[in-house]
Amino acid sequence: MANEIFIIKERCTGCGSCVKVCPVNCISMTDRAKEEGVRWKKLAVIDVNTCVFCNACVEDCDRLFNKTKEKMPNPDFFHAIVMKKEKVEVNIDTTAYKGVWCFAEQRHGQLMPTIFELLHVGKKLSLDLNEDLSAVVIGHDVTQYAQEIIEHGADKVYVIDHPIFEHFVDEVYTNALTDLIKQEKPNKLLMPASIIGRSFSSRVAIAAQTGITADATELSINPKTRMLHATRPSFGGNLMATILCEKHRPEMATVRPMSFQRAEKQSGRKGEVINVKVDLSKWNIRTKFVRYEAEKKEDIDITAAEKVVSGGRGLGKPEGFKLIEELAHTLGAAVGASRPTVDAGWIPYKHQIGLTGRTIRPKLYFACGISGQIQHLAGMSSAEVIVAINKDTECPMFKLATLSVEGDLYELIPLIIKEINKIKHK
Ligand SMILES: Cc1cc2nc3c(=O)[nH]c(=O)nc-3n(C[C@H](O)[C@H](O)[C@H](O)COP(=O)(O)OP(=O)(O)OC[C@H]3O[C@@H](n4cnc5c(N)ncnc54)[C@H](O)[C@@H]3O)c2cc1C
Incomplete structure (x- = not known):
């Protein structure tokens, strides 16, 4: 059953209150035909294609109904919007998901320093959970980075190395990371909120059927539930919102670059390097890399400047x-x-x-x-x-x-x- 929402015409007074509370402006008022024989002149109309089924209009109309009920016993108006929501059954054994993963971004063969920031916060999460800290690197000729990542705190590094990953392409990177998630079942997955991270993390979340918090600036583990609390600025920075992903795994977050310090290097630290085999034949790839054009750089890069x-x-x-x-x-x-x-x-x-x-x-x-x-x-x-x-x-x-x-x-x-x-x- 798909989501449904409709107006009970006889109960709608055309007051317009629902129009004001709708966050996506999908409700408008229309004139009623005279022959309808209803005492109200206007009628609310909902554009179901725009509606996000947030329930705000239903709650507002019911609020007016309850307010009216205080003055008269059984009003035959308000309580006019009905929503039927599709029930999604989630049956995931969350305890089967283990480990904190950090995505190590490389661009044109250069490992991005965001991985060291992710490893810094990832380490704390992994210690709080008493689970392993791992990293995933995707690219071509990227095995060389594994030791550097281990020396910054990763216990394991999954290396997905193939010429097809030389240049970042959303679709192939999404396929590679999603397949690995389905196979290995990590508990938490942190990705940088860089252009590349933002671009494909949401696709990975959809493909892995989980939730993602974008642009987190604080991360912690709730000791009772073992869930990730991902906090990010909302409403223009006036409010900090903590977002949870209760029923799906891995809990994913993109992390704002520079929000955390970099993990310290421990030279000679030992860890496991896992070379992941990819089976391209099962992917129906529709995107082709054509060429890369570098931005003309005249200024010092502001994010790297001291x-x-x-x-x-x-x-x-x-x-x-x-x-x-x-x-x-x-x-x-x-x-x-x-x-x-x-x-x-x-x-x-x-x-x-x-x-x-x-x-x-x-x-x-x-x-x-x-x-x-x-x-x-x-x-x-x-x-x-x-x-x-x-x-x-x-x-x-x-x-x-x-x-x-x-x-x-x-x-x-x-x-x-x-x-x-x-x-x-x-
Ligand atoms: C959703 C949202 C997101 C936003 N994102 C950003 C953001 O990313 N970055 C950002 O910067 N803002 C952002 N803003 C805007 C932010 O709220 C402020 O309006 C903005 O930062 C103010 O910029 P300002 O300090 O240059 O200007 P003002 O607040 O107008 O300050 C100008 C200052 O200059 C001083 N001054 C004037 N003349 C002189 C002079 N001759 N010599 C010395 N001092 C002088 C004044 O005393 C004053 O303190 C955002 C706002 C919203 C609502």
């Missing part, structure tokens, strides 16, 4: 970024930005730091004309040293900063550049 100089709305004009670039150049730093400057088109999106931009963890962060709203802090608060330049001593960035400099950035930055150059040329 020093970042960022400009905010306090610059007042797009040309202000010339001064930010000058300071960045003097320090050998990358250029960052707050969202309003990106929205205004002063600087491209790739420079945006924050909740809806990049997360960084530099050694030095200069915040110039940035007030320090929570959404910006979400992307840079882990910086080791923060220097804030602002006219307003009450700005939140000053509360977080290691060094707060009060004044006009157009007067202060040229002085700072001059002083740095003096030191450099001594």
Whole structure:
């Protein structure tokens, strides 16, 4: 039986309350035909193709019914929306799933450092569960990375090595990882919330018939239920939501890069390397890799930079970024930005730091004309040293900063550049 939702016409007053509570705007009001003989003029209509069956409209209409019932014994209106939800039987023996897995991403033959962050948090989860910590690497000629991964804490490394995996293609990577999950039954699976991780983790979750929390920034194990508590910012960072996957395994999460420290290396650490055989013949592959075109890189990569100089709305004009670039150049730093400057088109999106931009963890962060709203802090608060330049001593960035400099950035930055150059040329 598919999900069903319908309106009992005789009970609908056309009040429009359900329209307001619907999160996907799938309810509208229509005029009733005169010949209907109902005392209400309007009627709610639900677009079932858009409806997500969240129950919000049903609850709202029932709330109005109960409120009316307090005043009259048995109202013959409201309580007008009926939903019948398909029951999905889940019969998974969750105890059969063991181990914490971390996906080791490689791009064009380069192991991405996100695996070391995943291994750091994965280790804690595996110790709390008293289960093994493993990693999976997919690519061509990638066995070479196994020892490095083991030395960062993995007990086992599953290597899926074949020329077909040389370049990332969603479909083949999904098939490879899903087959391995079905065969080995891991308990938890962490993947980086990178472009590649985000792209295929959701496909893997669907194919493995499980749930996934995207973009987690905190992870823990509930000691009683042994379930993964994956926490991520929601509603623009104003709320932290903890998401559980109760009945399906593995519990999956993509993890925001730079949210965790990197695991420490223990040279010579021993572990098991498992070469996984893939049977391509059973996959009906419909995607073909055509070519790779690298992005033109003129700037220092902001996510890898040890020093970042960022400009905010306090610059007042797009040309202000010339001064930010000058300071960045003097320090050998990358250029960052707050969202309003990106929205205004002063600087491209790739420079945006924050909740809806990049997360960084530099050694030095200069915040110039940035007030320090929570959404910006979400992307840079882990910086080791923060220097804030602002006219307003009450700005939140000053509360977080290691060094707060009060004044006009157009007067202060040229002085700072001059002083740095003096030191450099001594
Ligand atoms: C869902 C959502 C997601 C968001 N995501 C992000 C995000 O990823 N990144 C982000 O940055 N924001 C994000 N925002 C926006 C965020 O809420 C703030 O609006 C934004 O960070 C403010 O940017 P700002 O500090 O540059 O500007 P403002 O808050 O306007 O601050 C400008 C600062 O400059 C100072 N100033 C002015 N003139 C000078 C001067 N001449 N010299 C020195 N100081 C001066 C002012 O005193 C002020 O403190 C998001 C908001 C929402 C709702």
